[in-house]
Amino acid sequence: MIEENELKAYELRLYIAGKTARSVTALANLKKYCEEHLKGQYRIEVIDLLVQPQLAEGDQIFAIPTLVRKFPEPIRKIIGDLSNEEKVLVGLNIIPA
Amino acid sequence: MTKDQKKDKSKLHYLQLPKTRTGISGLDEITEGGLPKGRPTLVCGEAGCGKTLMSLEFIVRGAVEFNEPGVFMAFEEKSQELAMNVASLGFNLDKLQQEKKLRIDYVHIDRTEIEETGEYNLEGLFIRLGHAIDTIKAKRVVLDTLENLFAELTNQAILRAELRRLFQWLKDKGVTAIITGERGDGPALTRQGLEEYVSDCVILLDHRVENQISTRRLRIIKYRGSVHGTNEYPFLIDEEGISVLPITSLKLEKEVSSGRISSGIPALDNMLDGKGFFIGSSILVSGTAGTGKTSIAAYFANEACKRNEKCIYFAFEESPKQIIRNMSSINVDLQKHIDQGLLKFHASRPTLYGLEMHLVMIYKLIKTFKPQVVILDPITNLITVGSVSDVKAMLIRLIDFLQEEQITVMFTALTLNNIVNEQTDEGVSSLVDAWILVRDIEFNGERNRGMYIMKSRGMKHSNQVREFVITDKGLDLVEVYLGPEGVLTGSAREAQKLQEKTGEVLREFAVNSKDREIIRKRNVLEAEISNLKMEFESIEEELNKIHQQEELVKQVTNKTREEITNMRRGETPAKNIKNDRGK
Numbered sequence: 168m169i170e171e172n173e174l175k176a177y178e179l180r181l182y183i184a185g186k187t188a189r190s191v192t193a194l195a196n197l198k199k200y201c202e203e204h205l206k207g208q209y210r211i212e213v214i215d216l217l218v219q220p221q222l223a224e225g226d227q228i229f230a231i232p233t234l235v236r237k238f239p240e241p242i243r244k245i246i247g248d249l250s251n252e253e254k255v256l257v258g259l260n261i262i263p264a
Numbered sequence: 265m266t267k268d269q270k271k272d273k274s275k276l277h278y279l280q281l282p283k284t285r286t287g288i289s290g291l292d293e294i295t296e297g298g299l300p301k302g303r304p305t306l307v308c309g310e311a312g313c314g315k316t317l318m319s320l321e322f323i324v325r326g327a328v329e330f331n332e333p334g335v336f337m338a339f340e341e342k343s344q345e346l347a348m349n350v351a352s353l354g355f356n357l358d359k360l361q362q363e364k365k366l367r368i369d370y371v372h373i374d375r376t377e378i379e380e381t382g383e384y385n386l387e388g389l390f391i392r393l394g395h396a397i398d399t400i401k402a403k404r405v406v407l408d409t410l411e412n413l414f415a416e417l418t419n420q421a422i423l424r425a426e427l428r429r430l431f432q433w434l435k436d437k438g439v440t441a442i443i444t445g446e447r448g449d450g451p452a453l454t455r456q457g458l459e460e461y462v463s464d465c466v467i468l469l470d471h472r473v474e475n476q477i478s479t480r481r482l483r484i485i486k487y488r489g490s491v492h493g494t495n496e497y498p499f500l501i502d503e504e505g506i507s508v509l510p511i512t513s514l515k516l517e518k519e520v521s522s523g524r525i526s527s528g529i530p531a532l533d534n535m536l537d538g539k540g541f542f543i544g545s546s547i548l549v550s551g552t553a554g555t556g557k558t559s560i561a562a563y564f565a566n567e568a569c570k571r572n573e574k575c576i577y578f579a580f581e582e583s584p585k586q587i588i589r590n591m592s593s594i595n596v597d598l599q600k601h602i603d604q605g606l607l608k609f610h611a612s613r614p615t616l617y618g619l620e621m622h623l624v625m626i627y628k629l630i631k632t633f634k635p636q637v638v639i640l641d642p643i644t645n646l647i648t649v650g651s652v653s654d655v656k657a658m659l660i661r662l663i664d665f666l667q668e669e670q671i672t673v674m675f676t677a678l679t680l681n682n683i684v685n686e687q688t689d690e691g692v693s694s695l696v697d698a699w700i701l702v703r704d705i706e707f708n709g710e711r712n713r714g715m716y717i718m719k720s721r722g723m724k725h726s727n728q729v730r731e732f733v734i735t736d737k738g739l740d741l742v743e744v745y746l747g748p749e750g751v752l753t754g755s756a757r758e759a760q761k762l763q764e765k766t767g768e769v770l771r772e773f774a775v776n777s778k779d780r781e782i783i784r785k786r787n788v789l790e791a792e793i794s795n796l797k798m799e800f801e802s803i804e805e806e807l808n809k810i811h812q813q814e815e816l817v818k819q820v821t822n823k824t825r826e827e828i829t830n831m832r833r834g835e836t837p838a839k840n841i842k843n844d845r846g847k
Contacts (some may be wrong), residue, residue: 184387216388220395223388227372229413231387240831243377250382256381 172263177201177259182223184216184231189248193232196249226244236260241255279488284332284404284440287325288318289628290508294484294493302439304434306462308453309469314501315444316470316478317353319406320346322442323507324355326404333395334404335439336368338410341453341461343368355507367396373416380418388427390433397437405434405441411456431461453485464488470496472704477649479618498620500628509624520544525637529560529565531741532700535717535726541698542722543636544670546663548693550677551702555713556734557676558582560640560702562591562598564674568637575637576608576629580645584609595738608633611794615777619650621659627665637672644678663695697721702732705753712753715741731757744786 170255181197185189194213216223216231226235230246236259245258256262283297292298299322301307307315310390323334338346346368360366369392386409395407413423434441445461453459459466466485481496499508524539533540541547547564549557549680561577569576579587587609588598601607602698610629614622630638640662646655659675666673675696693699699718704711715732719727732740744751745760752760 182388184391189383189385216391220391223392223395224369228388229371229373229386229392230384230389230417231391232384233388241377243379245379245381247380247382247384254379254381258381 176239177205177236178210178212179259180212180226180235180237182214182216182226182228182231182233182235190232192250193234193248196235196255198254200249200252200255200261204256229257234259271581278736283490284326285330286322287329288321288508289631290497290499291482291506294482294497294508295487296464296491299440300487300490301440302435303464303804304443304462305465305467306443306445306454306458307467307469308445308447308458310447313469313471314499314506315446315469316341316346316408317350317406317501318506319442320350320355320443321353323366323404323406324350324357324360325505327360332403333365333367333400334406335393335400335402336366336406336408337393337396338368338370338408339373340409342370342372351795353503355505364400367400367402369393369396373412374797375416377645378416383545384422386413386430390430394437396438403439405437405439406444407441408444408781409446411445411454411458414456427458455716474618476617477498477618477647479620481620483532485836489735498618498624500621502625506564507624507628509620509627519670520670525571525672526567527560528563529684529739529741531730532715533731535728536698536743537722537725539723541672541720543671543672544667545697545721546666546695547672547674547700548677548696549674549700549702550679550693550706550714552679555702555704556739557592557678557702558587558641559596559734559739561641561674561676561701562587562596565607565637565639566591566596566598566601568672569598569604569606572606573636574606574608574633575601575639576633576635577639577641578608578626579609579611579641580614581642583611585779593736594734595736608635614645614649615648619646619654622646622649623658623662627661630666630669632670635671637674638666638676640673642676643676660695693718705731707753708756709754710754714753714785 169213179197179201181190181194183193194211196210201211211245214222216228226233227244228235232248234249234255236243236245239260243258243260245255249255253262254255266369282301283295284301285298288293309315309319311602314528323336326332326334337348341349343357350357357366357368361368371389371392388698393405396402400622411425414420415505417423431443443458445456445458447453447468448455453466453468457462463486465487468483468485470481470483472481473479480499481499482499483496484492484494495620521543524541525543526540527536547624549560551557565575577584577587582590589604598607602609603698608629610625612622612625616622617625626638626640643659646658650658652773663673670731697744698720700715701718702715705714707711713732713734716727716729719725726742733740733742742757745757
């Protein structure tokens with residue numbers, strides 16, 4: 168589930184565990200914000216830990232869902248269903264805090 | 265059903281609950297078999313009390329000794345840091361990880377890079393843990409320190425709910441887990457009240473400093489469904505990890521031996537029924553300063569080594585080298601036994617650590633070295649780190665333990681120079697089986713040593729005070745001189761002996777001259793007797809002569825009378841010759 172884009176200024180990874188209501192909400196929220204603010208400059212990678220549990224350690228995942236901004240650095244993490252738009256945007260450094 | 269089981273197995277009640285051995289020395293004894301199998305255990309305590317080490321040792325020992333792989337989930341320290349911290353204990357975490365016996369998962373939570381928005385759960389943690397458990401088929405899990413989550417995350421409600429779920433999940437997984445928690449202020453065991461979730465077994469670690477000496481202690485606060493020791497047990501962290509000391513077994517059901525071992529001083533053995541001490545007994549040698557207590561102890565150690573037995577010498581006052589040098593001056597070569605591996609010295613200043621630590625250390629050394637004879641020299645020095653009652657309690661525990669192991673122990677104790685103290689050497693005099701007192705006898709301008717046996721249970725022992733002499737040939741006991749002036753020792757005794765000897769010679773001389781006198785008298789008397797005999801014989805002869813004459817006269821008279829009678833009758837005198845003779 169990789170959404171290709173040429174610029175890829177933002178590399179985002181969303182960790183979920185199965186298609187729970189919360190992960191679906193989180194993904195929907197994320198897509199919405201990205202389309203609004205980062206149109207064409209982002210790439211979202213969704214990782215289902217139920218399928219690939221070995222990946223949890225690498226990104227220090229302990230909560231589900233977790234959104235990781237892999238690029239640009241520094242790495243940022245946002246946990247929760249991403250329901251608070253402002254917090255997500257601040258967290259991703261899209262808008263200044 | 266459990267009740268029935270209880271009835272059935274009242275003797276082996278601890279078998280009811282399956283347990284997982286920790287492999288930590290002493291802990292399995294206190295818990296009667298280990299931690300509850302397949303359940304979480306909470307280990308809590310203040311910072312620096314050894315929580316992480318204990319839990320890590322649980323994992324490592326499980327992997328190495330019991331072939332139970334373990335997962336260590338660290339919230340505080342990185343894998344490399346952990347590995348470095350325990351490398352000094354001889355745990356090679358990297359190797360264990362390569363062998364897939366251990367997996368360390370460092371959970372790093374940095375609140376500066378984390379933003380919380382909306383609902384979430386800790387499924388990620390579960391998945392990580394589950395994955396780690398599944399890859400190495402772990403039986404043991406440690407979560408160290410879970411409470412860090414609370415420090416880094418703000419949504420407490422979610423955390424609490426998730427923790428509850430986590431503990432249930434661990435149980436479902438069937439792993440034996442240790443969760444560590446930092447002790448908070450107030451009565452709560454942990455800051456976040458983890459004890460609410462872990463209800464099976466809670467162990468509290470404690471680190472206290474008294475009189476500038478720190479002691480670590482461990483206490484099992486609860487252990488559901490199992491008997492366990494409830495005391496505070498001191499524990500020690502050293503180069504081999506944690507050792508917990510199970511205190512006194514309250515039972516007095518020790519095996520006793522009627523075998524005997526020599527004290528090394530033949531004369532002392534003679535005082536002890538001719539055979540020495542009982543094997544497995546405790547012996548107290550007390551005395552004032554400089555009476556040779558250490559020498560007696562060294563002799564005892566030397567004798568044990570000569571019998572090819574092992575001996576540990578705990579020195580609280582002198583260094584081993586000092587003792588070896590000093591003992592060589594009385595003809596005891598201890599170095600030889602050390603080289604042969606029969607003798608082991610352990611010297612430590614009493615103030616090095618608390619009494620309990622000393623006990624744990626002694627306990628540990630004895631367990632590893634397995635000696636037949638143990639010497640503590642002197643126990644009085646321990647007073648500097650504890651009160652008399654503390655020392656007594658410690659010694660009771662030690663004696664208890666030694667008797668259980670059938671180890672003969674000799675304590676030396678310094679008595680102050682007064683009589684009141686004689687009965688109360690750290691109060692152990694009532695505990696020991698044999699008590700030998702060495703004391704100064706000051707007399708005639710010199711100081712000598714007197715030794716006697718105050719008590720010796722179960723044997724006929726001498727009640728004599730002996731003089732105890734230390735020469736460059738060794739120790740010996742000499743009969744003291746008990747004279748009209750009292751007990752004589754040292755040169756006074758020698759002088760007295762000399763005097764006696766002179767007297768003896770004189771007397772002997774006198775006897776000899778008397779003997780000769782008697783012989784002479786006897787000779788005179790014998791001569792007299794023979795004279796008298798001869799006199800008697802001549803008298804007797806005289807007497808015989810008279811008798812014969814008398815007889816002759818009688819015969820002649822008779823004959824004459826007959827002849828006269830015949831003549832009157834007119835008969836011819838037939839025997840004239842006879843008649844002539846008769847005249």
